[in-house]
Amino acid sequence: MDHPVKVNPRTTVELDSFTLVGIQRTIIQKDEIDPQTGQIGKAYEEYYGKQLHDKIPNRLHPMRTHCLYFGYSNAQNWQEMKYNMVLGEIVSDATNVPEGMVSVQVPAHRFCRFDCGPGSIPGVVIDAWQSLCQLTPEDFGGVRTHDYELEVYPEDQFDKNNLKFLLYIGIQ
Secondary structure (H helix, E strand, O other): OOOOOOOOOEEEEEEOOEEEEEEEEEEEHHHHHOOOOOOHHHHHHHHHHOOHHHHOOOEOOOOOEEEEEEEEEOOOOHHHOEEEEEEEEEEOOOOOOOOOOEEEEEOOEEEEEEEEEEEOOOHHHHHHHHHHHHOOHHHHOOOEEEEEEEEEEOOOOOOOOOEEEEEEEEEO
């Protein structure tokens, strides 16, 4: 029996330009299958374990975590896909970036926003991303650009078993 794919509620939105400060990792998609080689989970452990969010100056929304994915190569080949990830917070000024962190300026952009969850980490996040494979450009409200994609975790999300988040997928 086939299980239907759950599609999260979605809306087309325009986001103004913003600056994100946080830790950066280079992600090789095929390595993410194995927790020993994957970088995404390790980045979250470091970010929260070392409370790096508290070291970011000029935070606009303290504890509202953003995970930005950009700089994709081989975006059409899931196994060989590589990209950059920055995990951090949006800031009003990025002149004093802490050591070991980067700042990324994201231009104003059109996105398809998905309201995801509730569910347990990491399953709810994995399910949200996997649901995208079934979608057409009409479902997204435009052609997916593979330039900027973003997860936003609200500052009041402390229950790892009942997490809600927003997923933004760049579209033309």
